[in-house]
Amino acid sequence: MTGLGWYVHxxxxxxxxxxxxxxxxxxxxxxxxxxxxxxxxxxxxxRWVVLPRDDAPYDRAGRRVDPQSADPTVGGLLHWAPLGHPGHRQRLAAIAAASVSHDLDAFVVDVSVEVALWVRLLGLPTVVVAQPGERTDGVHALAYRAADRIIAPWPRALVPSAALEEFGDRVEWIGGVSRFADRVVVARRDERSVLILGQALPGEALARARDEAEAAGWTMTVVGADAAPWQADPWDQLCAATVVVSAAGQNSVADIAAARARALVIAQDRPFGEQAATAEALDRARLAVSTPVPQPGGLVPLLERARMLEPEWSTWQVAGAPARAAAAIASVVR
Structure with missing residues (x-):
């Protein structure tokens, strides 16, 4: 194999x-x-190739253009291809040029319908990373049909996807991909401690949550929110917390599963209901408590509910998922 291309959104x-x-x-x-x-x-x-952005206003024919007004969906055929945007053209040109200069053998796309179609038009075997939610629209279907392999990084049994079922053996349901998949879980957990991950709670709700939790005897640690320092490796905190409060993003959920933590998940508003689908599945399987942003006075009862869970996180299939993804990628190289 002389080279693999990989698009990272x-x-x-x-x-x-x-x-x-x-x-x-x-x-x-x-x-x-x-x-x-x-x-x-x-x-x-x-090697890392930095692509220009194609979502900022640009100059065209002497006037400033908002890409949202430049037919970016091509009348509903695509998700994002704004007319006349130099950044968009430069992105695709850079990918095409590198596919020749680096003699690429295959390409992973995580995620973009337009990039998936482009690299397939370049004649490259294509692996598309799917996401949960309502993705039965024609644009997603176009990318899936063009793909040689589709990676679904979650467990099929817990989060079914009508959009993927028609593609049969082309779909590899690999389980949740966590950077902590090979870590050893620390068995001890602190008593009545809560870890807030990232942007799970907006600023005002976060300040209120801290006051409510501490008044009820909970200690709170915040990692990755705007007002908290970024921490690249929160593994020890994941293992120590009685309850982890997190958004329902795929990586956050997989990290929680790797740590076998009890969790309260708050679905963020995402296109196609991606996080809502994940949060509902977690609640249904009793792996976590799912909730909207808690109203005043509502956090502590939710923490108490989550504290009583006995989640069987092995069903999220985190163990071995990165290797399964790599095997799916290798299978398309001819």
Whole structure:
């Protein structure tokens, strides 16, 4: 294998985190394309190509254009291809040029319908990373049909997807991908401690939650929120907390599963109901308590409910998921 291309979407950190979890299991050189800056600790034999953004206003024919007004969906055929945007054109040109100069053999797309179609038009075997939620629209179906393999990074039995069922053996349901999949869980948990991960609670609700929790005898630690310092490796806190409060993003849930933590999950508003589908599945399987942002006075009863859970996190299939993803990728290389 002379080279693998990999597109990492720039929204949030989840797509990057998933790449970092899977990359150690992928053999050979990888060229990453993203509008994110390259991490400081890129693995050996990994090159990072920074792509221009295509979602900012731009100049066209002497006037300032908002890309939202430039037919970005091509009348509903695609998700994002704004007319005349130089950044959009430069992104695709950079991918095409690198596919030749690096002699790429295959391409992983996490996630973009347009990039998936583009690399398949370049004649590259294509792996598309799917996401939960209502994705039965024609645009998603177009990307799935173009893919040689589809990776669904969650357990099929717990989060079924009508959008993927028609693609049969092309879909690899690999389970939740966590960067902590190989870590040893610390058995001891602190008494009545709560860990808030990332942006699970907006600012005002977070301040209120701290007051309510401490008044009820809970201690609170916050990691990754706007007012809290960023922590690249919160494993010890995940293992120590009585309850973890988190959004229902795929990486956060997989990390919680790896730590076998009790959790309260709050679905963030995401396109196609991605986090809502995940949160509902977790609640249904009694792996976590799912809730909207708690109203005043509502947090502590939810923490008490979550504290009583005995979640069977092995059903989220975190163990071995990064290696299964790498095997699915390797299977498309001819």
């Amino acid at each position: 720039h929204h949030g950190r989840g797509h990057l985190t998933r790449f970092e979890a899977v990359r150690p299991h992928v053999i050979g050189p990888v060229v990453v394309f993203s509008s994110l800056d390259a991490p400081t600790d890129l693995p050996e034999d990994t």
